[in-house]
Amino acid sequence: MKNVKGNQPQTTTETKGSSKHITQDQTGRYEKSGSNKIWEFFCSVKLAVVNILIMVVACILGTIILQEKTLDEYVARYGYGLATFFRVTQLTNVFYSYWFSFLLILLCANLICCTIKRWRNTFLQTGFILTHLSLVLILVGGVVKFQLGVKGGVNVYEGKSVNYFLTQMIDRNGKLDYIKKDLPFSIILDDFILEKNEPKFQLVSYVKSKDRQKILDVKPGKRHRVPGSDYKVTIKDYIPDAELIQQPINVSDKPDNPAIFVKLFGSDKVTAEGWLLANDRNYYEDKNQNLRIEYIWLPSQEELDKAIHSSETAHAKVSVSIPGQGFSQDYPMELNKIFKFQGTEYTIRMLQYVLNYGDKRPIAEQPADNPAVQVEINGPEGAETRWVFERFPDWDKMHPAKYKNLKISCSGVASTHMAKNTVRFFQSAEGKQVMVFIKDKRLVKTIPWELEKKYPIADMGNQVMVSNYFPSFDFKREVIKKSDEVKSPAIHVEVEGPSGKIDDWLFANNQYATWYPDNNFALVYESTGESIKHFTSKLRIEENGQIVAEKTIRVNDPLKHKGYVIYQSSYDPEIGAFSGLQIVKDPGIPVVYTGFGALCFGVIFIFYIKPFLRKKTKKAVEE
Secondary structure (H helix, E strand, O other): OOOOOOOOOEEEEOOOOOOOOOOOOOOHHHHHHHHHHHHHOOHHHHHHHOOOHHHHHHHHHHHHHOOOHHHHHHHHOOOOOOOOOOHHHHHHHHHHOOOHHHHHHHHHHHOOOOOOOOHOOOOHHHHHHHHHHHHHHHHHHHHHHHHHEEEEEEEEEEEEEEEEEEEEEEOOOOOOOEEEEEEEEEEEEEEEEOOOOOOOOEEEEOOOOOOOOEEEEEOOEEEOOOOOOOOEEEEEEEEOOOEEEEEEEEEEOOEEEEEEEEEEEEOEEEEEEEEEEOOOOOOOEEEEOEEEEEEEEEHHHHHHHHHHOOOOOOOOOOOEEEOOOOOOEEOOOOOOOOOEEEOOOOOOEEEEOOOOOOOOOOHOOOOEEEEEEEEEEEEEOOEEEEEOOOOOOOHHOOOOOOOOEEEEEEEEEHHHHHHOOOEEEEEEOOOOEEEEEEOOOOOEEEEEOOOOOOOEEEEOOOOEHHHHHHEEEEEEEEEEEEEOOOOOOEEEEEEEOOOOOEEEEEOOOOOOOOOOOOOOEEEEEOOOOOOOEEEEEEEEEEEEEEEEEEEEEEOEEOOEEEOEEEEEEOOOOOOOOOOEEEEEOOOHHHHHHHHHHHHHHHHHHHHHHHHHHHHHHHHHHOO
16 A cells, blocks of 8 residues: 555645745645644653653762752752852752752653654553553652642640641752741641660679679569679569568667767657668758758767868869879869979869759759769870769779779868758767758757757747767668559579678669679669650641531651641650641642552553453454
8 A cells, every 4th residue: 555644645835934844635624833832742752752861860969969958958068169059050959859859740741742642443452541640640749749748747745736837948048947838727736655675673783893884684583793803693573562671779889880860840740751871861951941950970089179160161172082192192183273293294274063963953052962063184095085974983894984094082072052940960070069050050068968858949939859860870761563564573582602692672763873892893774764655646627616627646646638648657755745746738649649640550451351352353353
């Protein structure tokens, strides 16, 4: 057969002043060759290839270059010139840039034109149409997402509601800013539930001479030989929720651990009472009355007299020594002042102090339970920062520091915030007992004290009395089981070493180490922290005062309403007071899902339905 189209006569005309050519076929239709060029351009496979290559390069750049950061961050990373170029060309936000959306639209137009050009009005081309249409829909959905979609977050407190969320954006100056987006409804948080996994605990051993730590198994009946030492640890018992019941007793007439039982009276009634231990918690403090009562034991009459006369002049200080070099010096606790160790390369600076280490309250509100000073040491190997504890001078031995040769201690830290009214009970090994009244850091009275005798506190209307004295204070201890739940666990351990065998209960809520008698081996039973199991928020959606939706959401199980998707994304890590919600609106998702549906059906049609129909047609022709 002859090619009819090729034999069609054509006429060409040219109008004056115009270079446009017009062609005419047998039917007399006229077509502009300029329009043909535009049509062929959009139908070109080359256009698709070039477009896709440009998009691939854009995707690579969007992966390599940091996205959606501030101008300062780009300048710090790439320099001012490149940072400015990236910002002007929108390479700092490739996938949401206008030119990337233009490439997507151009690819859509290219696909549509190619589809129309190759389209033949037959049922067998259904698969071809659907697969091409699906790609167009997916691309259109992407454009809609990039240009019209929004994503942000908001924190909502229990019992409160919000009707907005915040989205991040980089302004024209390259600075991070937040935009408030209103919601067409209100979100109410009725309840926030934070569930934790069962807490885990570990037993840590420490050998001071080896400066070595080892985690031991806490299985009852397990016997451990601590590596590199002569110590053996046996776990004798375990209680998941233990309570220690202690009854004060006196174990000897020898003053090994002196203690007094003090009563504070207001009018004729006892307002406070308790044991004060000379070698442990030796004070009682009443913040409301600005009153402090202390018990101080001294080994001799001479030291007692010296302590009484220095009651007004006691000051906080930091002591430094370098064994082997004969260096020892005391420094007043003056914050941020640099002190140089004479004849050495070291300097020290006091950064801050606390009355109760770990207490986040202002110093004036802290009890003097664990005074400590943070110091900065500068030497040949640079700077080192460490905490020095007044009551635990060997703490740094369990936590090795850079300058191990420096021995640092502190004293008198609590005196920096002495109460307005202070009562001190002094007692010496020789039997002398003296009570001192200090008001506004000035000594106002010194008198001897006796058991079971009340003494008025000057200008306060209160009375104080020592009702009992134990030369060797101790507790009769009994550990009981409160429940089967893992709440406050304790383990009974036996330690065998150079000084023989000892056994004791270790409690997980005790923040201090338990030391073996030779002061070279210690055990700490501690929590490894609680991991979060999951967190949920019980939400309600209200419109015009009416509840229109409600759901308990969790991670990957959001609440959907009016095109908005509300995800559980975070929470308040301190007290769990609020729930962090991520709010997303993506109008392109339905279009994309429709595209994927069309793609699936088109593929099924091409590979299964179309071959079946052709086979059936061929069979019918043969018959």
